[in-house]
Structure formats: C-alpha cells, structure tokens
Amino acid sequence: MRILLVEDDPALSLGVARGLEREGWQVDVLSDGERAMGEGLLVQYDLCILDLGLPRRDGMEVLRHWRSRGARMPVLLLTARDELNDRVRGLDAGADDYLVKPFDLPELLARIRALKRRSEGRIDETLVLGGLTLDLTHKELLHAGERVALSPRELALTEMLMQKAGRVVAKDAIVAKLSTWESDFSGNSVEVYVHRLRKRFGELGVVIRTVRGFGYVMEASDVGASADLSE
Structure with a gap:
C-alpha cells in the first residue's frame, strides 16, 4: 500500500x-x-x-x-x-x-x-491462496501455521498479487505501488522480486506466472504448469 x-x-x-x-x-x-x-x-x-x-x-x-x-x-x-x-x-x-x-x-x-x-469492500483480515495465508492485521504470511519470512517489499508484492489472485497485476502498477520519492523501484526491480518469491513459494502451493507484455498472475499451483505465458 x-x-x-x-x-x-x-x-x-x-x-x-x-x-x-x-x-x-x-x-x-x-x-x-x-x-x-x-x-x-x-x-x-x-x-x-x-x-x-x-x-x-x-x-x-x-x-x-x-x-x-x-x-x-x-x-x-x-x-x-x-x-x-x-x-x-x-x-x-x-x-x-x-x-x-x-x-x-x-x-x-x-x-x-x-x-x-x-x-x-472487505470485512475479513486474511487472504488465502493455495497453501498460503496472509494475515493482513499482523502483516504475516503463513504456511501450515508457520511464518514465511519476507522483507517489507516482498510482503507488499505478495499482498498485491494475492488480492488479485487469478488476475493479471500490471508491472507498471507494481512499480507505482512499491516506489517512494526516496527510493526508486524499476521494472527490473519487479522482476528481481518476482524471481525471489517464485523461489520461496515453489513448494508452498502457489505459482507466479508471467504474462508477457502485461504483468504477473498468482494462482494456486498445478502440476506441470509453466511460469511463463505468451501474450
């Protein structure tokens, strides 16, 4: 936010x-x-x-x-x-x-x-996707009841993607949300953070797909699913 x-x-x-x-x-x-x-x-x-x-x-x-x-x-x-x-x-x-x-x-x-x-338009305090639960009150990501350690920006990106699970989140929107006047956050930075999250979430029941030319989609993982989608 x-x-x-x-x-x-x-x-x-x-x-x-x-x-x-x-x-x-x-x-x-x-x-x-x-x-x-x-x-x-x-x-x-x-x-x-x-x-x-x-x-x-x-x-x-x-x-x-x-x-x-x-x-x-x-x-x-x-x-x-x-x-x-x-x-x-x-x-x-x-x-x-x-x-x-x-x-x-x-x-x-x-x-x-x-x-x-x-x-x-929400009244609940959690987001759930695959094996992940994001506690919005305490700003914690959980898997099987255990805390998944993330940096503040990793957590903010995870929240953006989980809020729109199954829908594309534009790269430009991520840049805008995670930037401040004192700290630039480029498109290349988004790619770095997405790569980090993919490695962290690989066995936790979710996948982050790249929709080339548009952005990223977070979904519950499927066997054999690819991380990249063509335009």
Whole structure:
C-alpha cells in the first residue's frame, strides 16, 4: 500500500512514517498544503493521512481541492482541533475518518487498516491462496501455521498479487505501488522480486506466472504448469 502523509510537524511526521514503513507500506511525505494540492493528484495513492493545520494551504482546502478534482483515495484527517464543528466540516468535505492529536500509533494503524478494508469492500483480515495465508492485521504470511519470512517489499508484492489472485497485476502498477520519492523501484526491480518469491513459494502451493507484455498472475499451483505465458 502506498500512503501520502501530509504533516508539518517534523518529529510527528518522522515517527508516523517510520511506523507505517514498519508495517510494510510505502510512504511519501509532504509538509505544506500548497504542494500537497498538486502532488496528491499526480500519484494514485491508496490512502492519505492529512493534517488540517498546514502552512500555505490548510488541510481542509487541500481536501476540498482533491475531491473537486475527482480524487477518490480514502483520507484520514489529523487535527489538534477537538471541536465537533471542525470534525463535522472535515467529514462533510470528503474525509473518511479523523484522529485528534495527540494519538497513539497503534490506533492510527488500526484506522488505516479499517479504511483500506472499507475501500476494498472487505470485512475479513486474511487472504488465502493455495497453501498460503496472509494475515493482513499482523502483516504475516503463513504456511501450515508457520511464518514465511519476507522483507517489507516482498510482503507488499505478495499482498498485491494475492488480492488479485487469478488476475493479471500490471508491472507498471507494481512499480507505482512499491516506489517512494526516496527510493526508486524499476521494472527490473519487479522482476528481481518476482524471481525471489517464485523461489520461496515453489513448494508452498502457489505459482507466479508471467504474462508477457502485461504483468504477473498468482494462482494456486498445478502440476506441470509453466511460469511463463505468451501474450
């Protein structure tokens, strides 16, 4: 999942970003509303965490601008304002949830997971394919009850493929989701990570097929199945 964090408090921003990255999510960080108005429309984010008290343009103005331009990503507002009217105005402007400062990181993470489930129309916390079970709450991949150790990016790629099991996930979409402004993730990188996962999953009941010119499909494995498909 790729998240945009717009927060002008450096200490809070750093702490939240690190917490999100530990969950295996990709995070882009901005600190002012003027830049957020444009940047939030350039990248297809899965979710935005938006502070209301921003310099240059406040968060409410940013949110209204995004919604007026058709941006549909879930938005979680962060605010020091605890008046009911401020919360109502934020929700009416198009926010999906809010959190009043100060807050605990576990509550923020739980709200993000809930927004993600809601946006995907899911109510369960697991994905199952072949011999693999992905626990979305604890960010763990399991096989026969045992944890399969993966890096954050390997886990994020596995989640993308399992969410669309049996369907093609475009290489460009993978690049977009697993990139951040500070860390490039190229098409060649995707191939490297897919190769790693194929080796890990070879005996775990799933296969990742290449659909040449398009992307990748994760499926329950079949005897004698090839890892490559022609266009």
